[in-house]
Amino acid sequence: MQMRTLGKTRPLAAPAIGLGCMGMTPIYGTPDPESAIATIHRAADLGAGLLDTADAYANGANEELVGRAIKGIRNKVILATKFGNVRLPDGKPGANGRPEYVVEACEKSLKRLGVDVIDLYYQHRVDPAVPIEDTIGAMAKLVAQGKVRYLGMSEAAAATVRRAHKVHPITALQTEYSLFTRDVEGDILPTCRELGIGFVAYSPLQRGTLSGTISGPQDLANNDRRHDHPRFHGENLANNLKLIVPLKALADKYRATPAQVAIAWLLSRAPDVVPIPGTSKASRLEENLATLEKEIPKAELDALSAAIDASAVAGTRYPGGQMGTIGI
DSSP: OOEEEEOSSSOEEEESSOEEOGGGSSBBBOOOHHHHHHHHHHHHHTTOOEEEOOTTGGGGHHHHHHHHHTTTOGGGOEEEEEEOEEEOTTSOEEEOOOHHHHHHHHHHHHHHHTOSOEEEEEEOSOOTTSOHHHHHHHHHHHHHTTSEEEEEEESOOHHHHHHHHHHSOOOEEEEEOSSSOOGGGTTHHHHHHHHTOEEEEEOTTTTTGGGTOOOSGGGSOTTBGGGGSGGGSHHHHHHHHHHTHHHHHHHHHTTOOHHHHHHHHHHHHOTTEEEOOBOSOHHHHHHHHGGGGOOOOHHHHHHHHHHSOGGGOOSOSSOHHHHTTSOO
């Protein structure tokens, strides 16, 4: 397995492609738990055991499933989880970064995962009501106590990341990044590189759109959360599917799948970018990892950046309320 380094002040060696676990519990339909566990085992066997979960995924059930899967193979995986992405009393999406909550959330995650230490602990969403110095300070204490090894942040603004990094080294920033979502190229990625912070790209396939396996809403289960996402609504989805024609053409040229080309594009951006495509199926995992065997010239991947106009993607990447919780 090819390896990459996340962070410079406190570097973490990670596989070049990790595994997003959110879809292993009901969100994009109803996956088979045993198949999901088998997929985690396969990832560990292939050296791709950077597992990404969060306490917000299925209200903790996702962490519990990951915990079941890693029993007996803890030394073969890098365990990453997150806290602070919550529902407010009025039911709206929000964040909780209070120091006492940091401690509480970590203890609950440790218990659900069945481990003594979390390798990479992310603040899932920044709480605008709590100074970032207070939240990161509480997370730093978890490192000192041996409950967490490395600290990360997710969907944080560049200025917030700078402030956080002064309190304790941030090893990785996790934010959505794909051919369809390139907001981070403005100030987030330059800030990470200046500070020596690695970048973990979630939704590298834009929730399946870039995999070439979705032709319309009918391809999504009735209980699939993507029905609520604007980019999957009627005319928006039709528009967005037209944009991936160059992606499919390049995939055909190099006997790859669209998903592999989309992941290869991310890997070619810089050696500090680690995509974590999510799947509950071992076959998809193996397809994603086979990207590393494809030899697609960087010039071709660079040209794909221009061929696919990210500004033409229709719809926000989250439903309205959730959009207000990112970039803080």
